[in-house]
Amino acid sequence: MWIAKETADVIALEMPPTKDWQEITIHHKLLRIVAMVSGFVFIGPELSRTEQYLDAAINYTMDVMSAQRAVQKMRPWLRPFLTGRLPELKKLYRRIAEADAFMQPVIGLRKDTNREGKKENPDDMLQWLIDALPKYPDANSQNLTRVQLGLSFAAIHTTTLAATNA
Known part of the structure; x- marks a missing residue:
């Protein structure tokens, strides 16, 4: 029920009713709507509508794909030496650092809040991941910023493309 309400609120925010015909680029609007709603589920209301989060969640996928294409263009034997100098990779690392900040x-x-034993924890993916941290001590699981960006990578553009095509 709360996802339906959040979706309705976000649609009203991004596409408010008007009396006159108004042309929009639906893909761009759906990107923002899907990012906000999935962000609400993934990281909660504190960040899900902030422009910082939306920029990171929407553009992280594009930065990853751009970096991947740049690395693939290089000769394989040069990759260990030159990959770190690629502007696309530097941009990706900047994006991750900004999201982490x-x-x-x-x-x-x-x-x-968890350490203090409070029972009123948010009910979202970030909290679930925090609660599960002791079960998964590996470094990748402990880096919650990258886990959240990975969730965005998997969810936002695929859902947006499906909705756009529908």
């Missing part, structure tokens, strides 16, 4: 305060606050 705005997500870490929320993650830290939620971890502190």
Whole structure:
């Protein structure tokens, strides 16, 4: 029920009713709508509608694909030496660092709340991941910013393309 309400609220925010005909680029609007709704489920209301989160969630996929194409264009034997110098890879690492900068305060606050034993934790993917951290001690599972970006990578563009084509 709360996802339906969030979806309706976000649609009203992104495509408010008007009396006059208004042309829009539906793909762009759907990207933002899907990013906000999935962000609400993934990271909760603290960040899901912020422009920082939306920029990171929407553009992370594009940056990953751009970096991947740039690496693939290189001769394989040069990759260990030159990959770190690629502008596309630097842009991707900047994107991850920017996302980490705005997500870490929320993650830290939620971890502190967990340590204090408060029962009123948010009901979203970020909280579920925080609660499961002790079960998965490997470094990849512990990096919640990258896990969240990976969720965005998997969800936003695929859902948007399906909705756009529908």
